[in-house]
Amino acid sequence: MERAVRFSPDDFPSYSRSLPFFLLLLLLALPISQSAWSQPTPNSADIQVHFDQPQSPFSPIWTYFGYDEPNYTYAVNGRKLLGELSALDPEPAYVRVHNLLTTGDGAASLKWGSTNVYTEDAAGNPVYSWTILDQIFDSFQAAGIRPLVEIGFMPKALSTHPEPYRHNFPQGSIYTGWAYPPKDYQKWSEVVFQFVRHLRERYGDSEVKTWLWEVWNEPDIDYWQGTPQEYFKLYDVSVDAVLRAFPEARVGGPDSTGPANPKAAEFLRSFLDHCAHQTNYVNGKIGSRLDFISFHPKGSPKWRGDYVQMGIARQLAAIEQGFKIVASFPEWRRTPIILGESDPEGCAACSARTNPQNSYRNGPLYAAYTAEMLNHIIFLASREGIKFLGAVTWAFEFEDQPYFEGFRTLATNGVDKPVLNAFRMFGLLGNERVAATSSGAVHSEDVIRDGVRGQPDINVIAARKDHEVEVLIWNYHDDDIAAPATLVDLAISGLPAKTSRGLLEHFRVDANHSNAFSVWKDMGSPQSPTAAQYEQLQRAGQLQLLTSPAWVPITQGGAHLQFNLPRQGLSLVRVTWE
Structure with a gap:
């Protein structure tokens, strides 16, 4: 079994390009209320993606x-x-x-x-x-x-x-x-x-x-x-x-x-x-x-x-x-x-x-x-x-x-x-789905029967193209109530053995990213925005990166990433290589 590189959140302050590991850890400040903390939420979710285990063609059913x-x-x-x-x-x-x-x-x-x-x-x-x-x-x-x-x-x-x-x-x-x-x-x-x-x-x-x-x-x-x-x-x-x-x-x-x-x-x-x-x-x-x-x-x-x-x-x-x-x-x-x-x-x-x-x-x-x-x-x-x-x-x-x-x-x-x-x-997902599991996933049979009313569903779809893997992860709950973010531990295995590094892009939709509504409210909810405000809203409405693209090490066919995913948030992680 190929090993994915591991990294501890405690090491984040000392991260540099010279380290043989990579971490992306985002701590999002969320409004916290009694109802938020009383809602059940997992502290973390382990997500495993197997690039070398194709499952089925992945057609664009969403278009x-x-x-x-x-x-x-x-x-x-x-x-x-x-x-x-x-x-x-x-x-x-x-x-x-x-x-x-x-x-x-x-x-x-x-x-x-x-x-x-x-x-x-x-x-x-x-x-x-x-x-x-x-x-x-x-x-x-x-x-x-x-x-x-x-x-x-x-x-x-x-x-x-x-x-x-x-x-x-x-x-x-x-x-x-x-x-x-x-x-x-x-x-x-x-x-x-x-x-x-x-x-x-x-x-x-x-x-x-x-x-x-x-x-x-x-x-x-x-x-x-x-x-x-x-x-x-x-x-x-x-x-x-x-x-x-x-x-x-x-x-x-x-x-x-x-x-x-x-x-x-x-x-x-x-x-x-x-x-x-x-x-x-x-x-x-x-x-x-x-x-x-x-x-x-x-x-x-x-x-x-x-x-x-x-x-x-x-x-x-x-x-x-x-x-x-x-x-x-x-x-x-x-x-x-x-x-x-x-x-x-x-x-x-x-x-x-x-x-x-x-x-x-x-x-x-x-x-x-x-x-x-x-x-x-x-x-x-x-x-x-x-x-x-x-x-x-x-x-x-x-x-x-x-x-x-x-x-x-x-x-x-x-x-x-x-x-x-x-x-x-x-x-952004490729046209071939690959095996992926999440320890935070709610089984489909349970969602069909009951919805998502207890633990949130922290789920994943992974796909691939030539020289590329894409991982879509989301944190969903039926109740639109503030709740702590979940730490996602993402391990990708089965990457080409001769590949030593990949370019990481991490896209995010949440309260603070790819969200023109939040920006509009911060402006004071204008119904007649100025030209400058409108331009800002247009930019905020586009899909945004969580951080700048960065090269990450791939060791023995594996890569690893940790980040916090807010409730009702989505992350699209894409790794490409030559």
């Missing part, structure tokens, strides 16, 4: 995003954020948006958007307008984004209940005329056909064949004001139209809600049964085309009077149940699954100002939750033997809203939030 308001796509900050999403990983990011067929003038508001693709003249003849739609898809193309095209919602001219059509969130119901079935399925089929044909002609076969297509959103609840059977008909008609326009298209659904709910579980089963065993509404044959399966797991955070308690167990229960349902169908067991919306709760446009349980969104807790969730999704996919493609984070940006209002967004007024830096960390 999927979405949002309700498609017209924000081509706003200045929207274009900026698309570019940042595209830069997360060498593999292109996918983006899913609502309202691509919704009637309107293109003016966006919370939970609303429109393209005015289809209207009718006085005689009932179709009138197509692609101007707004092209702005959306041109922005995707310019940023290198691949669309996960959501076919919806119902144009006003086709709705069986067209009035009222535009909602006024947060006043009143959002489920207005756009949510109803078509009054003429043949006309709907033609709209979908023309929609797909236009995109194919504009962007070309080689590009469009990389896209994904799905039908509607959450048809098991009020997003669809029809019956399940009417949705199955809509699905069959829509898929037929897509494939007539572009036979190479990959189509899926149903993007129903989280199947931890029995009603949602039954809808998903019925849809899968329809696609496998029931009569197709278009061709009269048995079965419907289904290239991927999608549903929406959500968590359930609670406000506990003076802190947020995350509800990760509920989200994982929905994923577990959905995976089991898919695996129960021999026809679909190996069909790729996309979590079409995978989030800590269910309302991106509900701010923390009016919903205090959503106050997790501005700081590092959202980042740590994201790492925790993705790790356990990978576990569940492996355990259930299903093919997992990706998880859509339903978060983007809102225009003309206050700074750090507490919406579920990746950026606020062009300033990146800590959660985006969690995705940047994932993007």
